[in-house]
Amino acid sequence: MYQLIDGKAISDQIKSEIAEEVKQLTANGGKQPHLAVIIVGHDGGSETYVAHKVKACEQVGFKSTRVAFDESVTEELLLAKIQEMNINSDIDGFIVQLPLPPHISEQKVIEAIDYRKDVDGFHPVNVGRMSIGLPCYVSATPSGIMELFRRYQIPTQGKNCVVIGRSNIVGKPVATLMMQKGNPGDATVTVCHSRTKNLKEICRNADIIIAALGSPEFLKEDMVKEGAVVVDVGTTRVPDTSSKTGTRLKGDVDFKQVAPHCSFITPVPGGVGPMTIISLLRNTLAAARKEIY
Amino acid sequence: MYQLIDGKAISDQIKSEIAEEVKQLTANGGKQPHLAVIIVGHDGGSETYVAHKVKACEQVGFKSTRVAFDESVTEELLLAKIQEMNINSDIDGFIVQLPLPPHISEQKVIEAIDYRKDVDGFHPVNVGRMSIGLPCYVSATPSGIMELFRRYQIPTQGKNCVVIGRSNIVGKPVATLMMQKGNPGDATVTVCHSRTKNLKEICRNADIIIAALGSPEFLKEDMVKEGAVVVDVGTTRVPDTSSKTGTRLKGDVDFKQVAPHCSFITPVPGGVGPMTIISLLRNTLAAARKEIY
Numbered sequence: 001m002y003q004l005i006d007g008k009a010i011s012d013q014i015k016s017e018i019a020e021e022v023k024q025l026t027a028n029g030g031k032q033p034h035l036a037v038i039i040v041g042h043d044g045g046s047e048t049y050v051a052h053k054v055k056a057c058e059q060v061g062f063k064s065t066r067v068a069f070d071e072s073v074t075e076e077l078l079l080a081k082i083q084e085m086n087i088n089s090d091i092d093g094f095i096v097q098l099p100l101p102p103h104i105s106e107q108k109v110i111e112a113i114d115y116r117k118d119v120d121g122f123h124p125v126n127v128g129r130m131s132i133g134l135p136c137y138v139s140a141t142p143s144g145i146m147e148l149f150r151r152y153q154i155p156t157q158g159k160n161c162v163v164i165g166r167s168n169i170v171g172k173p174v175a176t177l178m179m180q181k182g183n184p185g186d187a188t189v190t191v192c193h194s195r196t197k198n199l200k201e202i203c204r205n206a207d208i209i210i211a212a213l214g215s216p217e218f219l220k221e222d223m224v225k226e227g228a229v230v231v232d233v234g235t236t237r238v239p240d241t242s243s244k245t246g247t248r249l250k251g252d253v254d255f256k257q258v259a260p261h262c263s264f265i266t267p268v269p270g271g272v273g274p275m276t277i278i279s280l281l282r283n284t285l286a287a288a289r290k291e292i293y
Numbered sequence: 294m295y296q297l298i299d300g301k302a303i304s305d306q307i308k309s310e311i312a313e314e315v316k317q318l319t320a321n322g323g324k325q326p327h328l329a330v331i332i333v334g335h336d337g338g339s340e341t342y343v344a345h346k347v348k349a350c351e352q353v354g355f356k357s358t359r360v361a362f363d364e365s366v367t368e369e370l371l372l373a374k375i376q377e378m379n380i381n382s383d384i385d386g387f388i389v390q391l392p393l394p395p396h397i398s399e400q401k402v403i404e405a406i407d408y409r410k411d412v413d414g415f416h417p418v419n420v421g422r423m424s425i426g427l428p429c430y431v432s433a434t435p436s437g438i439m440e441l442f443r444r445y446q447i448p449t450q451g452k453n454c455v456v457i458g459r460s461n462i463v464g465k466p467v468a469t470l471m472m473q474k475g476n477p478g479d480a481t482v483t484v485c486h487s488r489t490k491n492l493k494e495i496c497r498n499a500d501i502i503i504a505a506l507g508s509p510e511f512l513k514e515d516m517v518k519e520g521a522v523v524v525d526v527g528t529t530r531v532p533d534t535s536s537k538t539g540t541r542l543k544g545d546v547d548f549k550q551v552a553p554h555c556s557f558i559t560p561v562p563g564g565v566g567p568m569t570i571i572s573l574l575r576n577t578l579a580a581a582r583k584e585i586y
Contacts, residue, residue: 107427128421131469132461134400158490166472168425176424179459179484188495190483191472197451202481 002262003152005231007144010151011274015059018281022061025289033288034063035119035280036085036094040078040104041071046097053095056277062284065091075104079112086114092287093119093137095280116293119283122169131176135292137283142174144275145210145231149184154208154229154264161187162203164219164252165212170233174210199223211252221257230258230265233272295555296445298524300437303444304567308353311574315354318582326581327356328412328573329378329387333371333397334364339390346388349570355577358384368397372405379407385580386412386430388573409586412576415462424469428585430576435467437568438503438524442477447501447522447557454480455496457512457545458505463526467503492516504545514550523551523558526565 026032035057039050050066057064069078078096085094094117100106110118115125121139129136138146149156161178165171171191179189187208192199194213203209203223211219212233224230234252251268259265266272286292319325328350332343343359350357362371371389378387387410393399403411408418414432422429431439442449454471458464464484472482480501485492487506496502496516504512505526517523527545544561552558559565579585 124418124421124425124427126421127424128417128419131420131424131465132417134417158488160491172424172469172472175484176465179465179486186486186488188483188485188489188491190481191468192481193472193479195451195479196481198453198481 002259003264005148005152005264005266005271007148007266007271007274010148011278013151014147014278015056015281018060018278018285021285025285026061031092031288032061032063033284034065034090034092035284036065036067036091038067038069038078038081038085038094038096040069040073040097040100043099046099050097052277053280056281057284060281062281065094071101073104075108078104078109082109082112086112086117091117093117093284095120117287119280119287121279121283127168127173130173133180137286137292138177138279139169139173140276140279141170141212141233141272142177143279143282144272145174145233146177146184147275147278148231148266148272152264154184156184156208157186159187159207160205161189161208161210162206163189163191163210163212164193164199164203165214165233166191166193167212170212174212178208178210213252215252216250217252217254219253219258221254221261224258224261226261227263228261230262231272232266232268234268235273295552296557298441298445298557298559298564300441300559300564300567303441304571306444307440307571308349308574311571311578312353314578318578319354324385324581325354325356326577327358327383327385328577329358329360329384331360331362331371331374331378331387331389333362333366333390333393336392339392343390345570346573349574350577353574355574364394366397368401371397371402375402375405379405379410384410386410386577388413410580412573412580414572414576420461420466423466426473430579430585431470431572432462432466433569433572434463434505434526434565435470436572436575437565438467438526439470439477440568440571441524441559441565445557447477449477449501450479452480452500453498454482454501454503455499456482456484456503456505457486457492457496458507458526459484459486460505463505467505471501471503506545508545509543510545510547512546512551514547514554517551517554519554520556521554523555524565525559525561527561528566 037050054064085091110122115123121137126136163171163175175189175191178187200223204225208229210231216236232251232253236250237247238250240248249269347357378384403415408416414430419429456464456468468482468484471480493516497518501522503524509529525544525546529543530540531543533541542562
């Protein structure tokens with residue numbers, strides 16, 4: 001019988017821990033952590049994500065600031081706001097919610113953020129420091145996945161870990177973290193992607209599969225060996241007439257087929273998703289304490 | 294019958310190409326590329342490497358500057374020299390030869406170098422940009438290995454590539470480059486290391502093996518499938534009474550055993566080694582032309 005990895009419960013538990021730390025920090029005369037969020041335009045998904053982030057700040061006792069720009073904001077104006085937040089010493093960390101409208105360069109925006117306030121962990125300095133194994137802000141999804149391994153004490157050392165997907169925000173960084181010295185870590189990591197030829201065979205040899213390719217119900221039961229640990233990073237919205245909103249979130253794993261063969265598996269929703277907010281909160285707390293930079 | 298990958302010949306060929314580019318650049322009124330090298334102490338290996346780098350600069354028509362400090366130099370003084378080179382507009386790129394004496398922080402030194410002049414590609418900004426797939430200075434060994442695949446037109450797309458070793462200067466970056474979109478690239482990459490349990494089996498499934506663990510003659514014939522491509526990054530100096538110098542360079546591959554089973558294989562010396570200088574020259578040329586930053 002498989003064990004469900006309950007990201008929601010873990011996320012709630014860590015939020016309580018962070019709230020406690022904030023209480024102690026401010027009780028000792030420390031600064032209340034302050035996260036600022038910039039949002040551009042009115043994308044429904046982005047607005048929901050930002051609302052969650054602001055709410056999570058409230059839950060743990062952070063100060064938060066939400067700055068909204070219209071879709072038509074110029075790149076110049078957005079960069080000026082970033083510069084202002086870089087030098088505003090009351091703001092410990094800030095993020096610009098992606099995606100941005102096509103007339104704004106996301107890479108330019110990411111690199112404009114002072115890496116010492118880059119609590120999303122997307123700036124090249126943080127990506128590079130993570131790759132080298134130096135203290136840094138690790139981005140939300142890889143960090144959340146590692147935390148699940150940690151909290152469930154799932155052994156990773158010497159395990160064959162297959163990562164499906166080589167994106168900059170999930171596949172590559174989680175592969176790096178899983179192969180690095182440490183616990184969790186020290187796994188033998190294989191990164192598969194659209195050019196991989198013998199994916200089924202590779203997956204069947206895996207002790208741990210991290211599916212992050214963005215293809216609903218891609219991972220089937222004939223790709224998973226008995227007792228495998230399966231982490232599903234997929235979050236594709238598919239039409240569903242039986243749902244109130246008309247859509248439903250689907251992961252990259254065919255849960256019904258795969259779960260019975262697993263030792264541990266994350267559901268979608270309620271697995272990796274709720275964990276992504278934790279990294280943002282942890283990074284902001286670290287920024288307020290000047291733990292890293 | 295295997296084909297020997299002749300790094301020395303490729304390296305000489307590329308040096309000629311770079312020399313030709315430098316001639317055209319200066320003929321068109323461009324700046325003569327200028328590489329500066331800082332060396333600390335009198336380590337024999339380091340002095341040899343630096344001499345090779347200075348000589349290579351001469352061969353391709355670069356200006357070069359060698360700055361030597363005594364072993365006892367303070368970190369402060371070294372950092373001040375780095376700062377001076379950062380702002381000296383005549384210097385296009387510079388490197389600090391590693392290792393450094395234990396009283397100096399290598400990481401602090403690496404991060405003190407302006408990433409726009411970091412032609413060794415060790416600064417977190419360059420490491421991060423490489424990981425993301427942005428233009429940057431790629432470090433010497435991974436870049437040299439990729440160039441060998443390119444010049445010998447060895448197919449990598451969809452191939453199973455096993456990297457043995459997870460070091461910051463070889464294993465991790467070459468794994469990143471091999472998995473990224475591109476040609477060479479697009480391989481399915483597995484990174485193995487000291488914690489890997491089933492190394493022999495993993496290697497026997499590999500189309501390409503990149504051995505970078507620093508253990509002389511580690512890779513034996515029973516670890517290699519017929520027709521594999523083997524790249525040997527090892528350079529361990531072992532005692533050898535039959536040699537004039539009393540030592541001999543040994544790779545991580547038992548060449549005599551493994552070569553007969555390969556389609557392509559690099560020798561040691563004369564394989565990856567001579568290629569490492571090429572990346573330094575290419576990066577310096579790019580710096581002089583301001584191609585990246």
